[in-house]
Amino acid sequence: xxxxxxxxxxxxxxxxxxxxxxxxxxxxxxxxxxxxxxxxxxxxxxxxxxxxxxxxxxxxxxxxxxxxxxxxxxxxxxxxxxxxxxxxxxxxxxxxxxxxxxxxxxxxxxxxxxxxxxxxxxxxxxxxxxxxx
Amino acid sequence: xxxxxxxxxxxxxxxxxxxxxxxxxxxxxxxxxxxxxxxxxxxxxxxxxxxxxxxxxxxxxxxxxxxxxxxxxxxxxxxxxxxxxxxxxxxxxxxxxxxxxxxxxxxxxxxxxxxxxxxxxxxxxxxxxxxxxxxxxxxxxxxxxxxxxxxxxxxxxxxxxxxxxxxxxxxxxxxxxxxxxxxxxxxxxxxxxxxxxxxxxxxxxxxxxxxxxxxxxxxxxxxxxxxxxxxxxxxxxxxxxxxxxxxxxxxxxxxxxxxxxxxxxxxxxxxxxxxxxxxxxxxxxxxxxxxxxx
Numbered sequence: 001x002x003x004x005x006x007x008x009x010x011x012x013x014x015x016x017x018x019x020x021x022x023x024x025x026x027x028x029x030x031x032x033x034x035x036x037x038x039x040x041x042x043x044x045x046x047x048x049x050x051x052x053x054x055x056x057x058x059x060x061x062x063x064x065x066x067x068x069x070x071x072x073x074x075x076x077x078x079x080x081x082x083x084x085x086x087x088x089x090x091x092x093x094x095x096x097x098x099x100x101x102x103x104x105x106x107x108x109x110x111x112x113x114x115x116x117x118x119x120x121x122x123x124x125x126x127x128x129x130x131x132x133x
Numbered sequence: 134x135x136x137x138x139x140x141x142x143x144x145x146x147x148x149x150x151x152x153x154x155x156x157x158x159x160x161x162x163x164x165x166x167x168x169x170x171x172x173x174x175x176x177x178x179x180x181x182x183x184x185x186x187x188x189x190x191x192x193x194x195x196x197x198x199x200x201x202x203x204x205x206x207x208x209x210x211x212x213x214x215x216x217x218x219x220x221x222x223x224x225x226x227x228x229x230x231x232x233x234x235x236x237x238x239x240x241x242x243x244x245x246x247x248x249x250x251x252x253x254x255x256x257x258x259x260x261x262x263x264x265x266x267x268x269x270x271x272x273x274x275x276x277x278x279x280x281x282x283x284x285x286x287x288x289x290x291x292x293x294x295x296x297x298x299x300x301x302x303x304x305x306x307x308x309x310x311x312x313x314x315x316x317x318x319x320x321x322x323x324x325x326x327x328x329x330x331x332x333x334x335x336x337x338x339x340x341x342x343x344x345x346x347x348x349x350x351x352x353x354x355x356x357x358x359x360x361x362x363x364x365x366x367x368x369x370x371x372x373x374x375x376x377x378x379x380x381x382x383x384x385x386x387x388x389x390x391x392x393x394x395x396x397x398x399x400x401x402x403x404x405x406x407x408x409x410x411x412x413x414x415x416x417x418x419x420x421x422x423x424x425x426x427x
Contacts, residue, residue, distance in 0.1 A: 017337040019291065019322025024283025035337070037288055 018053055032062075034069070048077075052086045065095075067104075074108075137249070139170030139220070140193040142184065144200030144207070145177060147224070155224050155239060159199070162243040170197075175207060182211045189215055195380070197246060201225040206360035210262045218378040220246050227360070230266055233299035235382025245382040252381045254311040257297040258371040259358055265377070267296040267309070268348075268368075269357045275350035277318050277370070279343050291322035293348070295370060299386060310388040314374040315342040345371045 014028050020036040028044040035051035041059045042048065048062035054069030065077045068084035075081075077095035085103035092108040141163075147156060163169065171193065173184055185196060185208060196212065197220035198204045205221055212219055222242040223231035231238060236245045256263045270293045276286030277293065287293065294300075296309035296317040309317040320339040348356070348368040356363045381387070 014341070015337065015339060016285075017320075017322070017339045019288050020285065020320050020339045021288040022283055022285045024279075026283050036339070040283060 018051075050087075052084075137195055137218075138193050139168060139195045139197055140188040141170060141172045141197045141199055141222075142181075142188075142204075142208075143172065143174045144198070144204040145175050147200060148174070152224065156199075158240040159222060159224060159243060162240040163246075166243055166247040168243060168247055170195075175200075175204070181207050185212065185215060185217075189217055194218060195220050197222055199224060202227045202230045203360040205230060205265065209256075209265050209359060213256045213263050213373070213377045218251055218380060220380045222246065230299070230359075233266075233386050234379065235385030236380075237382070246380055248380075248383075250381050250383065250385075251378050252312070252385070252387060253375045253378050254387065255297055255314060255372050255374045256376045257295065257316055258373060259295075259356070259363065259368050262358070262363075263373070263376070264297065264359045265311075266298045266359050267294055267300065268370075269294050270348070270354050272323070273350065273354050274352075275348055275354045277320075277341075277343070278347040278349050279341075280346060284349070285318070285320060285339070285341065287320050287322045289323065291320060294319040294321075295348075297372065308389055312375075312387060313342075314372060315344060316346075316370060316372050317342055318346075343370070345369075 014030060015033040016022055016026075016036045016038065018035040022036070022038045022040070024040045026038060026040065026042050029046065030044065031046040031049070032042070032044045033049045033051065034042070034054045034056065036054060038054075038056045038058045040057075041061075042056065043061040045063055048060065048065040050056065050065070050067045050069040050071065052068045056070065057072045059073045060071060060075045060077075062076075063078045064080045065075070066082040066084065067075075067087040067089065069086070070088045070090075072090045074091045075089055075093045075095075079095070080097045080099070081093070081095035082099045083089070083101060083104040083106070085101040087101075087104040087106075089105065090107045092111075093106055094111045096112075096114060098110075098112045143156075146152075171188060171191065173188065175181055175184070188196065194216075195218045196208070196215075198208060199222045201223055205219075208219075221231060221234065221236055223236060223238045224242075226238075228236075228238050231242070236242050254265075256265055257268070258264070259268055272290060273293055274286060274290050275293055276284040277295070278284045294317075296319065298309055298311040300308045308319075318341045347370060348354070350366050353364050353366055356365070356368060
């Protein structure tokens with residue numbers, strides 16, 4: 001059972017619904033579902049779910065994230081990122097693990113996995129998920 | 134322990150003959166319950182605040198408003214600052230706030246007053262005025278600025294509600310918790326046409342919780358505050374926790390039924406203490422929760 005996907009449906013999540021616009025620094029400590037528009041910054045210590053119709057021009061920080069909409073900005077996910085087929089990210093992406101569905105678009109640098117620093121000082125990518133799983 | 138001293142303030146509209154019977158029955162009920170005190174009547178050129186201050190100086194400890202929700206509104210802007218308990222005897226419509234407080238319309242309201250089930254509730258502030266229930270702005274592009282950190286608004290117009298107690302716009306069932314120290318901001322975008330004849334798709338609503346903020350608009354907006362209307366482009370919002378002592382009925386709905394109340398109390402309709410609902414914080418004492426409707 002995929003708890004990651006199911007938790008996105010949590011009834012206690014904060015929802016920025018379709019037709020609602022947020023501008024500025026939106027910081028939450030729980031799960032957040034965004035179906036509307038955000039310009040600025042989004043930060044949550046919970047699961048961030050970006051719906052298919054969501055449009056974000058924002059810097060994103062979350063513990064976990066499921067993305068099905070469009071993000072223009074840097075995305076930093078501390079743990080697990082799931083990119084749905086409709087996801088479009090224009091910006092750099094950093095996460096611990098990632099699941100990417102066929103059709104997802106990323107324009108930017110991807111850094112997946114903590115990895116140990118190499119001699120050159122670059123992170124070593126150690127994916128622990130099969131792509132598309 | 135001081136003895137409760139009542140004052141009954143009747144709204145001006147009750148001088149209409151059509152209210153004679155209900156007032157007669159109410160007075161009889163109050164007398165049978167040994168609830169008596171000074172009586173006064175609001176009038177067009179009589180300052181409600183001066184009247185209330187005069188009664189308090191005479192030792193009144195419970196100010197009972199007789200009328201409807203608009204009567205309550207006439208004293209709400211100053212009464213929370215007074216050392217009195219507010220009672221409410223609704224005898225006419227609109228009485229949505231009465232229903233949320235669990236007070237029946239008519240002579241039966243006297244029984245609620247006699248039971249003296251007193252709750253201490255939060256009151257909202259819009260600029261320098263208190264409000265008990267909600268601020269409603271419909272068909273607006275106004276935004277709510279949350280402590281200068283972010284602004285949230287309907288992208289293409291909609292309704293914005295800032296609630297402390299229940300819901301004036303809907304069924305009357307409580308959807309805000311007036312004992313949590315937070316205002317509930319609800320944003321409901323305009324319904325979109327689904328393409329069919331006159332068929333509109335109801336949009337999900339966004340709900341956030343704030344301690345303070347500001348309503349900002351680029352054009353003057355009409356804000357319905359409890360039972361009166363204010364116009365402007367900027368309004369400061371705030372909440373004053375535990376500000377007002379008010380007599381409530383056993384059927385009061387001071388918090389959303391599905392969240393704060395024990396199941397046993399709901400089914401038995403027994404007196405209960407509203408529990409604090411868990412709200413995810415967003416920093417600066419702000420919590421957010423949203424429900425999807427429609």
